[in-house]
Every structure is written in C-alpha cells, then in structure tokens.
Amino acid sequence: PGAGSDVSAIKSVARKDGGDYVISGQKMWITNSLQADWMCMLVNTSDGPAHKNKSLVMVRMRENGKLVKGIEVAQKIRKIGMNSSDTGLIYFDEVRVPQSNRIGQEGAGFIYQMQQFQEERLWCAASTLESLSNCIAWTVEWAQERKLFGASLADQQWVQFKLAELKTEVESLRALTYLACERYIAGEDVTEWATMAKLKAGRLNRTVPDTCLQFWGGMGFTWENKVSRMYRDGRLASIGGGADEVMLGILAKTMGIAKRPVK
Ligand SMILES: Cc1cc2nc3c(=O)[nH]c(=O)nc-3n(C[C@H](O)[C@H](O)[C@H](O)COP(=O)(O)OP(=O)(O)OC[C@H]3O[C@@H](n4cnc5c(N)ncnc54)[C@H](O)[C@@H]3O)c2cc1C
Incomplete structure (x- = not known):
C-alpha cells in the first residue's frame, strides 16, 4: 500500500x-x-x-x-x-x-517487472478488443429493435454516426495492438507501442461503454445489463497495470519530451 x-x-x-x-x-x-x-x-x-x-x-x-x-x-x-x-x-x-x-538475479526484480509490464499491457489491449466490439454490436442490435418516434433508434443519424465512430476507434486499437504484438514476437523492444495500446485501451474502455449505455436509456442503467457491466468493469483499464497518466509519462520519455529519456 x-x-x-x-x-x-x-x-x-x-x-x-x-x-x-x-x-x-x-x-x-x-x-x-x-x-x-x-x-x-x-x-x-x-x-x-x-x-x-x-x-x-x-x-x-x-x-x-x-x-x-x-x-x-x-x-x-x-x-x-x-x-x-x-x-x-x-x-x-x-x-x-x-x-x-x-x-533470475537478485536485485534485478524492478527491471524484470518493467519488462513484464510490456506483456501485461499488450494483454490488456488485446483482451479488450472483443468486449469493446461486442458492446458496439449489442448496441446496434438494441438500437434496431427499439422503436420510437415512428422509426427505430438505429434510424437516427446521430446514433449511426456515433456507433460508426466507436467502431473506427476500436479497429484502430486492434491495428495498433496487432502491430505491437508482431514486433514483440519479432524480438523488438515494444515499450512505446505497448504503452500506446494500453493507453488507448483504457480510454476506449471508458468512452465505448459510456456512449453505448446512453443509447440503452433506462435499460442501460440497470445492474443486469451487459453494457452497464462493461461500463463498470471497463473502468479498471485506465487504472490497473499502470494508470493512463503513467502511460503518458512513459510516452513523454520515449518521445524525448520528459527529462529522463527511456533507453
Ligand atoms: C481491481 C484491481 C486489481 C489489481 N490487481 C493487482 C495485482 O494483482 N497485482 C498488483 O501488483 N497490483 C494490482 N493492482 C494495482 C494497480 O496496479 C494499481 O491500482 C495501479 O497501478 C494504480 O496505483 P494506485 O491504485 O495506488 O493509484 P495511485 O498510484 O495512487 O494513483 C492515483 C492516480 O494518480 C494519477 N497519477 C499517478 N501517477 C501519475 C503521474 N506520474 N502523473 C500524473 N498523474 C498520475 C492517476 O490518475 C492515478 O489513477 C490492482 C488494482 C485494482 C484496482
């Protein structure tokens, strides 16, 4: 503690x-x-x-x-x-x-831990892709079913554009994560890529469930709803395995903006 x-x-x-x-x-x-x-x-x-x-x-x-x-x-x-x-x-x-x-060696634990974080952060990004995609797919299905104002909720252009935007974001995260994994498997140091993927995963785990939940209305505010569960569960992604701000700090170092560049 x-x-x-x-x-x-x-x-x-x-x-x-x-x-x-x-x-x-x-x-x-x-x-x-x-x-x-x-x-x-x-x-x-x-x-x-x-x-x-x-x-x-x-x-x-x-x-x-x-x-x-x-x-x-x-x-x-x-x-x-x-x-x-x-x-x-x-x-x-x-x-x-x-x-x-x-x-391993005595005294090298901090370095080993920092190395392990790269895998944990890649895992965080990779493991989140399907749940984010599911969240959007469930919401598309719901919006097509929910009838109001003489049409379905999915007929509202605002809803269509928001969901299209979210899908684009999730697929961008997928591309970033796959690239980081390919480089990791090739034996490269992927600190920067894994950090960006973790940061983006954290951000999307907040915006995707929040935006989707809104389209479920009161149903989204119920405990049993799958999107509301994602809204609660996904919040951890910006904190666990290193908070978003810690990711930004690492990136600032790899970019040479912060004082102590990462070697
Ligand atoms: C459900 C859950 C499971 C966990 N499981 C494990 C586990 O199995 N093993 C384990 O070792 N740990 C585990 N953790 C711990 C987790 O890694 C920490 O919670 C996380 O690193 C943040 O540390 P903290 O909670 O002490 O927050 P703090 O370090 O107190 O940070 C609080 C906030 O301060 C801000 N902040 C922090 N640093 C900076 C900075 N440099 N610049 C600007 N702002 C900053 C961020 O917004 C951050 O969220 C788990 C945490 C949770 C919530």
Missing part, C-alpha cells in the same frame, strides 16, 4: 536467513489473492538504490487450501466492477521462502 503507480516505492522486505528469505510487509490490490496457491512477489532484498534492491520471488500462499504460516488475507476489497475476480489486501509476517524461489 502506498506504492501503486510508484512501483519503486514498495516497502515489503525479504531478509536472508540461512537458505531462506524471511518476508514481512503488505500487498494491496492483489488479484486472486483469496484463492491463489502461489504469488509472484516484488520485494526489497537489500538496502541499495530503489531500482536495484528488489527481486521477484515465488511465494507459496496456500498448502492444501490453508494459508501458509505468517500470511493473512486481511480483506476482500469491495469494488464497483470486476466482481468475478477477487482482489485482496495481504499481510506477511516473517514468511519463510527458500531463496531458490527467486526468479
């Missing part, structure tokens, strides 16, 4: 004891933490500079369904969406993990 966008500010500590790490601290916003048997944890393994003192460690959370000694899942967080996915706050009190559970 308290780190979030500022990943280097995490406070959890792993001290060495014999062949083990002994981990103490807290983790907030952990997806699947109410059921996971294992977690991949970024933790401070030394006192050095914030970008060089962290390691990624595989931590066993549960054995035979029971939490490992020293781990407490303190809270299931109540969220406005993504309710099929549990999210928790976890405490670690002197949790023993073999040092052999460390991934």
Whole structure:
C-alpha cells in the first residue's frame, strides 16, 4: 500500500536467513489473492538504490487450501466492477521462502517487472478488443429493435454516426495492438507501442461503454445489463497495470519530451 503507480516505492522486505528469505510487509490490490496457491512477489532484498534492491520471488500462499504460516488475507476489497475476480489486501509476517524461489538475479526484480509490464499491457489491449466490439454490436442490435418516434433508434443519424465512430476507434486499437504484438514476437523492444495500446485501451474502455449505455436509456442503467457491466468493469483499464497518466509519462520519455529519456 502506498506504492501503486510508484512501483519503486514498495516497502515489503525479504531478509536472508540461512537458505531462506524471511518476508514481512503488505500487498494491496492483489488479484486472486483469496484463492491463489502461489504469488509472484516484488520485494526489497537489500538496502541499495530503489531500482536495484528488489527481486521477484515465488511465494507459496496456500498448502492444501490453508494459508501458509505468517500470511493473512486481511480483506476482500469491495469494488464497483470486476466482481468475478477477487482482489485482496495481504499481510506477511516473517514468511519463510527458500531463496531458490527467486526468479533470475537478485536485485534485478524492478527491471524484470518493467519488462513484464510490456506483456501485461499488450494483454490488456488485446483482451479488450472483443468486449469493446461486442458492446458496439449489442448496441446496434438494441438500437434496431427499439422503436420510437415512428422509426427505430438505429434510424437516427446521430446514433449511426456515433456507433460508426466507436467502431473506427476500436479497429484502430486492434491495428495498433496487432502491430505491437508482431514486433514483440519479432524480438523488438515494444515499450512505446505497448504503452500506446494500453493507453488507448483504457480510454476506449471508458468512452465505448459510456456512449453505448446512453443509447440503452433506462435499460442501460440497470445492474443486469451487459453494457452497464462493461461500463463498470471497463473502468479498471485506465487504472490497473499502470494508470493512463503513467502511460503518458512513459510516452513523454520515449518521445524525448520528459527529462529522463527511456533507453
Ligand atoms: C481491481 C484491481 C486489481 C489489481 N490487481 C493487482 C495485482 O494483482 N497485482 C498488483 O501488483 N497490483 C494490482 N493492482 C494495482 C494497480 O496496479 C494499481 O491500482 C495501479 O497501478 C494504480 O496505483 P494506485 O491504485 O495506488 O493509484 P495511485 O498510484 O495512487 O494513483 C492515483 C492516480 O494518480 C494519477 N497519477 C499517478 N501517477 C501519475 C503521474 N506520474 N502523473 C500524473 N498523474 C498520475 C492517476 O490518475 C492515478 O489513477 C490492482 C488494482 C485494482 C484496482
């Protein structure tokens, strides 16, 4: 808690004891933490500079369904969406993990995490394409069914143009995402492309469900409506895996506008 966008500010500590790490601290916003048997944890393994003192460690959370000694899942967080996915706050009190559970080199965890974010951000963009397309398709279907003022809602040019605009945006995101994936598979550094795709996915997960929901009228304001669920669930895309502003900051660096250019 308290780190979030500022990943280097995490406070959890792993001290060495014999062949083990002994981990103490807290983790907030952990997806699947109410059921996971294992977690991949970024933790401070030394006192050095914030970008060089962290390691990624595989931590066993549960054995035979029971939490490992020293781990407490303190809270299931109540969220406005993504309710099929549990999210928790976890405490670690002197949790023993073999040092052999460390991934890669000690002290390189921050860099590994930044590299992993490229995949997570590509996933975020890719996984959103179908749901955004569905949202538009459901709304087209609804607008064709809904009769008012002697015609269907879909006969209103305003509705046609808005939906056409959204589809163009979603297909632009698809093209950007596919390009980023092709370059990633070819072994290129896709930081800039993955960041742009994540940013655009976040933006569209807000504008597409919001615009579509409007065309559903009161039906769109009901809990069971698929578009209203997307309106709530999709809001996370601008926050999780790095907020929109963090994406803009990375892009400003890759463009050379911000002070510390990304190498
Ligand atoms: C449902 C859910 C599931 C999650 N699952 C996981 C998980 O499994 N594992 C994990 O490690 N994390 C997980 N997260 C954490 C997620 O990565 C963070 O919520 C996210 O990085 C933002 O951090 P924060 O919430 O602390 O917001 P903060 O860091 O407090 O940021 C708040 C807001 O400040 C603004 N902001 C931040 N930085 C800047 C900047 N440089 N310039 C301008 N404005 C800025 C943005 O608008 C941002 O939304 C999850 C979060 C949620 C909500």
